[in-house]
Amino acid sequence: xxxxxxxxxxxVVGGALAGLSAALQLADKGKDVLVLERHNLPGxxxxxxxxxxxEIEAALHEMMYIGAKDNRQKVGVFFDQLGIDxxxxxxxxxxxxxxPGLEVTLHPGMEQFSRExxxxxxxxxxxxxxxxxxxxxxxxxxxxxxxxxxxxPQMLLKHAAFVKTAGYSTKEVLDTxxxxxxxxxxxxxxxxxxxxxxxxxxxxxxxxxMGEYIGNGSYIPRKFSxxxxxxxxxxxxxxxxxxxxxxHVDKILVKDGQACGVRTARGDEIxxxxxxxxxxxxxxxxxxxxxxxxxxxxxxxxxxxxxxxLTAFSVILILDxxxxxxxxxxxxxxxxxxxxxxxxxxxxxxxxxYSYLTCICHNYGNPDATPEGTCSFSITVLPRVDGWKxxxxxxxxxxxxxxxxxxxxxxxxxxxxxxxxxxxxxVIETPMxxxxxxxxxxxxxxxxxxxxxxxxxxxLQTEEEEKFIGHLEFSGAHQISxxxxxxxxxxxxKAAKNVLDTMAKEAQ
Amino acid sequence: xxxxGFIKDVGGASRVTKARLNxxxxxxxxxxxxxxxxxxAREWHPGKLDLVVTxxxxxxxxxxxxxxxxxxxxxxxxxxxxxxMVLDFPMGKSLISRPYSISSxxxxxxxxxxxxxxxxxxxxxxxxxxxxxxxxxxxxxTFRGLIGCGQFYYEPLRDAKHVVALAxxxxxxxxxxxxREVANGTLDMDLTILYGSVSSNDITLKAELDKLEGEHVHVxxxxxxxxxxxxxxxxxxxxxxxxxxxxxxxxxxICGPQVMYRFLHGELAKLDIPRRxxxxxxxxxxxxxxxxxxxxxxxxxxxxxxxxxxGLHEDVIxxxxxxxxxxxxxxxxxxxxxxxxxxxxxxxxxxxxxxSVYICPENDGxxxxxxxxxxxxxxxxxxxxxxxxxxxxx
Numbered sequence: 001x002x003x004x005x006x007x008x009x010x011x012v013v014g015g016a017l018a019g020l021s022a023a024l025q026l027a028d029k030g031k032d033v034l035v036l037e038r039h040n041l042p043g044x045x046x047x048x049x050x051x052x053x054x055e056i057e058a059a060l061h062e063m064m065y066i067g068a069k070d071n072r073q074k075v076g077v078f079f080d081q082l083g084i085d086x087x088x089x090x091x092x093x094x095x096x097x098x099x100p101g102l103e104v105t106l107h108p109g110m111e112q113f114s115r116e117x118x119x120x121x122x123x124x125x126x127x128x129x130x131x132x133x134x135x136x137x138x139x140x141x142x143x144x145x146x147x148x149x150x151x152x153p154q155m156l157l158k159h160a161a162f163v164k165t166a167g168y169s170t171k172e173v174l175d176t177x178x179x180x181x182x183x184x185x186x187x188x189x190x191x192x193x194x195x196x197x198x199x200x201x202x203x204x205x206x207x208x209x210m211g212e213y214i215g216n217g218s219y220i221p222r223k224f225s226x227x228x229x230x231x232x233x234x235x236x237x238x239x240x241x242x243x244x245x246x247x248h249v250d251k252i253l254v255k256d257g258q259a260c261g262v263r264t265a266r267g268d269e270i271x272x273x274x275x276x277x278x279x280x281x282x283x284x285x286x287x288x289x290x291x292x293x294x295x296x297x298x299x300x301x302x303x304x305x306x307x308x309x310l311t312a313f314s315v316i317l318i319l320d321x322x323x324x325x326x327x328x329x330x331x332x333x334x335x336x337x338x339x340x341x342x343x344x345x346x347x348x349x350x351x352x353x354y355s356y357l358t359c360i361c362h363n364y365g366n367p368d369a370t371p372e373g374t375c376s377f378s379i380t381v382l383p384r385v386d387g388w389k390x391x392x393x394x395x396x397x398x399x400x401x402x403x404x405x406x407x408x409x410x411x412x413x414x415x416x417x418x419x420x421x422x423x424x425x426x427v428i429e430t431p432m433x434x435x436x437x438x439x440x441x442x443x444x445x446x447x448x449x450x451x452x453x454x455x456x457x458x459x460l461q462t463e464e465e466e467k468f469i470g471h472l473e474f475s476g477a478h479q480i481s482x483x484x485x486x487x488x489x490x491x492x493x494k495a496a497k498n499v500l501d502t503m504a505k506e507a508q
Numbered sequence: 509x510x511x512x513g514f515i516k517d518v519g520g521a522s523r524v525t526k527a528r529l530n531x532x533x534x535x536x537x538x539x540x541x542x543x544x545x546x547x548x549a550r551e552w553h554p555g556k557l558d559l560v561v562t563x564x565x566x567x568x569x570x571x572x573x574x575x576x577x578x579x580x581x582x583x584x585x586x587x588x589x590x591x592x593m594v595l596d597f598p599m600g601k602s603l604i605s606r607p608y609s610i611s612s613x614x615x616x617x618x619x620x621x622x623x624x625x626x627x628x629x630x631x632x633x634x635x636x637x638x639x640x641x642x643x644x645x646x647x648x649x650t651f652r653g654l655i656g657c658g659q660f661y662y663e664p665l666r667d668a669k670h671v672v673a674l675a676x677x678x679x680x681x682x683x684x685x686x687x688r689e690v691a692n693g694t695l696d697m698d699l700t701i702l703y704g705s706v707s708s709n710d711i712t713l714k715a716e717l718d719k720l721e722g723e724h725v726h727v728x729x730x731x732x733x734x735x736x737x738x739x740x741x742x743x744x745x746x747x748x749x750x751x752x753x754x755x756x757x758x759x760x761x762i763c764g765p766q767v768m769y770r771f772l773h774g775e776l777a778k779l780d781i782p783r784r785x786x787x788x789x790x791x792x793x794x795x796x797x798x799x800x801x802x803x804x805x806x807x808x809x810x811x812x813x814x815x816x817x818x819g820l821h822e823d824v825i826x827x828x829x830x831x832x833x834x835x836x837x838x839x840x841x842x843x844x845x846x847x848x849x850x851x852x853x854x855x856x857x858x859x860x861x862x863x864s865v866y867i868c869p870e871n872d873g874x875x876x877x878x879x880x881x882x883x884x885x886x887x888x889x890x891x892x893x894x895x896x897x898x899x900x901x902x
Contacts, residue, residue, distance in 0.1 A: 003819025003901050040845070040857050040900060041878075050852070050873045051659065156518055167520020202524070227877040234881055244819055246845065246900035266901070286539040297537050305535030311545070320784050389544040393551035393586060394618065404665060423666040424784045435549035443545040453531045455524035462528060 003244070007271045008034045010499055011262050013249045014278025016044025016438065017485055018475035020232040021492030022276045022499075024082055027239040029500055034272070035236070036247040036264065043229025044278075044438045045312075045445060046485055051425040054318050054370055058429070059445075060225040061193075061332065061360050061380070062091050062218030065486035073216055074143065075489045084235045087222040091365050094214060096330035098414065099185045099339050105330060106186065108217035110136060121183040128187065131177050132214060137161045138204060139211025142456075146490075162204070166457045170206040171198040171342075188341060189334035192358055192382055193484060195310040195446050197342035204457060205450045205482070212486070220365050225485065248439075252277060252284065254294040258470035263290070274502075276495045278476040280441035282308070289469065299468035306454050309446035309483065310348065310382040311431035315404045318425040323361050323375040326422065327415040331364035333357075335414060351387040352403045358382070359411060374424060379407040385442045388431045396432060404428045447477030456480060473498050552585055556596070556652045562623065564647060568712045571629040571678065572642050573611060577621060579650060584617035584624055587656030589685040589695055590761070590789075593624060594654040594847055597637060601841040606637050607657065607792070607848055609681035609763070611713065613688035617655070624655055627713055629678040657847050660763065660789040662686060662697055668785060670755035673701040674745050674772060676764025677712065682789060683763065684713050687720045687727070700726040700753050704745050704768070707733040728753060744771065747778040754779075763789040790850035794868050797830055797890050803866055807892045815896040816842055817861065833858065833865070833886035833897065843902030844886060851888030858886040863895030 010026050012019045015037030023033045041047060045059040066088055067073035072080055079086060094113065096105040104120045106113055110132040118125035141162035145155070156163050165173055170191075174184060190213055191198065194205050221227040233243055248265040252275050261271040277284055285299045319326060336356040338344065344356045362369035362376045370376045381403070391399050404426075412419045431443030448454055459480045475495035481487035563575035578584055587593075592607045612625035630642045660682055662671065673683040680703055689695035705711045708731055717727045730741040730749065741749060745768070750760070760781065762772055769791055776786060794800060798808050807829040814827035814836050827836035834856055837844045847855035851871030860882040867874075871888035886899070 001818075001821045003821050005820065040855065048875050048877075050854070050875060053873070055875055163518050163521065165520065167517055167523045223876040223880070226875050230877045230881060242819070244901060246902070282540070283543070286541045298532070300539050301535045301537050302532050304537075304540060305532040320782065385545060391545075391548060393548045396548055396552070397586070401664060408665065420665060422784070426663060426666045428665075431545045432549040432552065435543075435546040436553050439546070441546070442543050443549070452524060453527045455528065457521045458525040458528035461521065461525045 004034065004268060004270050005032070005242075007273075008032050009272065010034075010274040010276060011036065011270060011272040012276045012278075012475075013252070013262060014038075014044070014476065015042045015233065015243055015245070016278060016476070017046050017229065017232070017488035018477075018479070018492035018495070019276065019278050020229070020236055021078070021489040022475050022496040023236045023241045023243075024232060024239065025493050025496035026499065027236060027241045028082065033236075033241045034270065035241060035243040036249050036262065037243065037245050038248040038439055039437055040245045041226070041229070042233035042243070043226060045434060046225040046229045046488075048224035048226040049427075051318070051427060054374070054425060055224060056316055056318065056376065056425070056427060057224045057362060057369075057378075059312070059314075060220060060485060061358065062213070063220060063225075063228075063485050064212045064216075064218055065489070066219040067216045071216065073212065075486050078489065078493065082235055084231050086228050086231055088219040089222055089366050091218045091220060092331055094217075095189055095332040095334050097186055097189050098333055098335040099189075100337065102182060102185060104186060108214050110215055113214050117183055117186050120186060121180055124179060124183040127177050127179055128183060131174070131179075131187070132210060134161055134165070135207040135210040136215050138165060138207035139215065142204065142208055165203045165207070166455075168203050169199055169452055170201040170203045173203040173206075174198065185339035188339045189336075191341045192334070192356065194450055195382060195483065196450050197345035199342050200449075200451045201341075202450055202452060202455045202457070204455070220362075222366055222368070249279075250288070251290040252288050252472065253290050254469055254472075257294065259472035274471045274473065274499045276473045276475050276499065278474070279439065280444070280476075280478050281474060283441045284474075285468070294469060296468050302466060302468075306448040307451065308385055308442060308444050309449040311385050311388060311443045312380060312382055312429065312434060312445050313403060313431065314378050314380040314429040315407050316376065316378040316427040316429065317408070317419060317423055318370060319375050319377055319419065319422040320373070320424045321375070321422055322373060323363050323377070326375070326377075326417045326419065328361045328375065328377055331361055333359040335359065335411070345384075348381070348383045349386045351383075351391070351399060352381075353406050354381040354383065354403070356381070357407060357410060377419070379411055381407065382446070383431070385431065385444055389442065396430075400428050400430050445477060446483035447479065448482070450482055456482070471502070552656070554585055556654050557584070559651050559653045561645060561647050561649045561651070564645070567627045567716075568629070568714065569710050571627055571712045573625050573627045573713070574641065574645065575612070575623050575625045576651070576653060577623045581621055583620065584622040585655050586618060587614055588661035589614055589689040590661035590682040591656050591658045592660075592682075592848070593626065594657060595626075596652040597640065599640075602838050603841055603843055604637060604838045605846045609660075609685070609789075610655070611681040611684040613685050613692060613694075615689060615692050615694050627678065627681050627684070629712060654847075657853065658790070659852075660761070660787065662695060662761075664696065666784070667697070667759035667787075668755070668757040670698045670758045671700070672750065672753055672758050672760050673699060674750070674760060674762045674764070675701055675703045676745070676768040677705065679764030679768070679789070680712055680717070681763075683761070684717060687717060687725045690724050691720045691722055698724050700728065702728050702730055702741075702745055702749065702753060704730045704732060704764070707731065708735055708738055745775065747775040750775065751779060757785075759785045759787065761787050761789070766791050766795060790848050790852050790871075793832065793849045793887065794871065797832075797866070797868060800868055800870065802869065804892050807866075812863075812891045813894040814891060815894070817896065817898040818842075818901045827891045827895065829891055831890070833884070833889050833891065833895070836891075837886070837899070842899075844899055845902060846887055849887045851885045854885055856886040857883055858889070859883050859898045860889075861896040861898055863891065863893045865889040865895060866892050
């Protein structure tokens with residue numbers, strides 16, 4: 001039986017957001033694309049599941065790069081242009097910060113955000129606004145430079161703020177603003193979405209984060225992130241992309257230094273001119289390339305020289321009362337006993353207790369998220385892989401419940417309501433859950449840590465030298481733009497662009 | 509760095525680039541393949557395993573218990589007491605799968621020579637496969653099986669410490685697993701099983717259950733048949749009986765035939781129990797789909813053409829209106845992954861490309877967006893016209 005064509009232009013390994021974005025971009029340019037996804041639905045962690053008749057979001061807190069209908073941002077524009085019509089709901093606030101001495105709800109919009117910080121910590125408006133403006137300027141530069149690279153002198157002329165902050169950590173830049181501690185605490189919570197402590201987090205990344213989330217606000221699809229993943233997959237198929245689910249790719253076949261196809265676990269060998277792969281380079285270079293000798297030493301040194309970033313642990317509760325009756329008042333709550341990001345980053349190495357929690361009550365973003373009289377409330381920690389690597393299969397369930405209980409108890413104490421008395425459904429997602437469903441290396445969802453040694457600016461500079469195997473591109477959180485569902489789309493499109501550029505170059 | 513130094517610094521990009529290259533230059537050249545988190549995920553969920561039947565024993569006059577070990581020996585994957593396993597049965601050119609609740613305990617699977625057991629009653633549940641197991645399967649036979657599926661298990665962060673299990677007939681099996689795990693000290697709850705049977709001389713797993721009776725495990729047999737000498741509880745699992753064995757805060761787990769579910773919905777409603785305290789096991793394939801609300805009776809005697817797309821390949825097979833798409837595929841020997849066969853787990857998620865199907869309303873566990881795009885769970889979807897579907901290549 002022939003399930004596959006004799007040959008494809010491109011095989012995309014992994015049908016999550018990055019892989020689907022790559023496939024869409026390539027199909028839009030008329031390329032013949034096959035997507036192989038190991039699970040039986042698209043999206044990776046951008047998905048949902050049903051428990052006790054209630055649909056539950058698996059992972060998405062807030063989607064960046066969408067923008068309002070009249071002010072679409074890059075991912076929103078991409079979806080609109082392809083006719084991928086997602087029912088976006090605007091997340092009502094940026095976040096509620098519950099930090100030492102602070103209970104403050106902040107909203108997107110640079111001006112409003114700065115005013116709200118000032119209301120909580122009087123006398124800080126000008127400095128915070130100046131900082132937010134700097135973030136916006138750097139963010140604009142990143143967006144423009146990622147589309148139109150330019151020479152250094154030109155860059156310095158047009159993107160001075162970007163150039164001048166590129167060499168500094170978030171802490172170094174924030175220090176120059178001389179803000180009181182409480183104001184610094186209020187502007188820090190989003191750090192966990194990029195996952196490095198401020199002393200090692202490139203300011204460029206912080207600027208992108210604040211520029212987008214505070215500047216443009218964030219969105220969620222009405223029917224959970226599965227709506228987004230599925231609409232992308234459906235559009236791709238409509239455009240002629242072949243998507244096959246439950247196909248696990250074991251090997252990427254390489255000939256004469258170039259990727260030329262894949263072999264699946266069921267034994268299909270499929271040929272293609274290019275392969276775009278969502279698996280981590282760590283896994284690809286150490287166990288997926290055939291023949292293994294085709295992997296140059298530099299590739300191994302590169303993956304060993306980078307630090308795997310954060311994974312995820314979430315407790316998702318469906319509670320048997322409306323949110324307000326349980327004292328849950330916000331869509332997004334960041335709760336911490338400290339806002340010292342370096343300290344928290346250090347604590348994330350372990351298995352808890354975790355002191356920095358990220359909570360989402362979907363009902364405030366989507367009133368129909370759960371049936372009448374109930375609400376959905378999730379508590380998330382984004383730990384480093386280190387601690388979880390030490391957990392054995394026999395200890396796993398105990399550790400999972402211990403951590404989940406700590407998170408629920410902490411938030412129960414905060415609300416003054418024992419959430420455990422209201423649990424209709426509970427789902428505990430762990431790094432192992434991520435590994436099980438997506439196959440991601442060590443269950444890591446954040447790719448490589450954004451650090452001063454692995455800086456986005458440097459990633460762009462050295463990109464060409466890091467192509468160790470011809471016609472093989474990577475897509476996913478481990479690529480230049482890093483973690484997050486918005487960046488996943490950007491990473492996928494970048495992989496497609498690289499393929500298209502190589503095709504054009506080689507055609508000449 | 510000097511405060512405010514960055515205002516004049518234009519060399520940042522070169523500096524961070526050098527730092528990056530230096531980090532790679534000094535990194536180890538030895539490949540690191542270890543993925544311990546992935547390994548734990550694979551140990552819990554290794555996919556289908558080759559299993560061999562190592563023991564068959566009577567569970568009652570009409571039921572047998574089959575013990576499975578891994579071909580080649582070793583530990584079996586961890587699972588939660590109450591979960592089921594999916595077994596594949598090659599039958600001629602068909603490949604049929606069935607879910608069976610595991611009646612042995614998780615700790616028994618985790619021994620060096622780990623095992624899982626299922627207990628199957630003749631001519632109950634899914635009919636001919638049950639008879640096949642009782643009549644034909646022998647020690648040494650091998651099967652492919654997926655261990656540890658489903659959501660029917662005790663969750664300490666959700667459920668009350670006191671659990672009343674309401675079991676009917678062969679629905680005892682998940683509770684046998686829970687009772688064994690509690691008795692072993694590896695599941696912390698108090699379990700009272702109200703176990704409805706017809707006659708005292710045909711109670712599935714009676715001898716084994718009675719041996720588990722102890723501080724935290726109680727088994728109360730409830731007979732519905734006419735036995736004047738029976739000293740224990742009689743009749744059905746009524747609200748009154750359930751109340752008698754309940755603590756102030758109790759979680760109820762229910763597993764049994766479909767008819768018992770209808771009865772218990774009524775009885776439990778009389779007791780004013782919070783919704784979160786009641787957990788029903790999925791009831792498996794609908795016995796007679798035409799009995800469900802909204803079934804288009806005009807279709808019921810039809811056999812339609814089912815076009816099955818896998819990759820570039822297409823097959824056309826017959827599909828009876830009263831049988832799910834999964835059954836049609838299995839009859840034709842076209843592989844499809846199934847789990848619960850109750851519309852819940854989504855293993856058999858399938859795209860309907862054209863044609864119409866009836867979805868069993870009590871078995872519709874689909875995602876909202878899936879409904880919008882014509883995805884169905886093939887175990888709970890019945891053709892009402894010629895249908896074209898796309899399924900994964902197995």
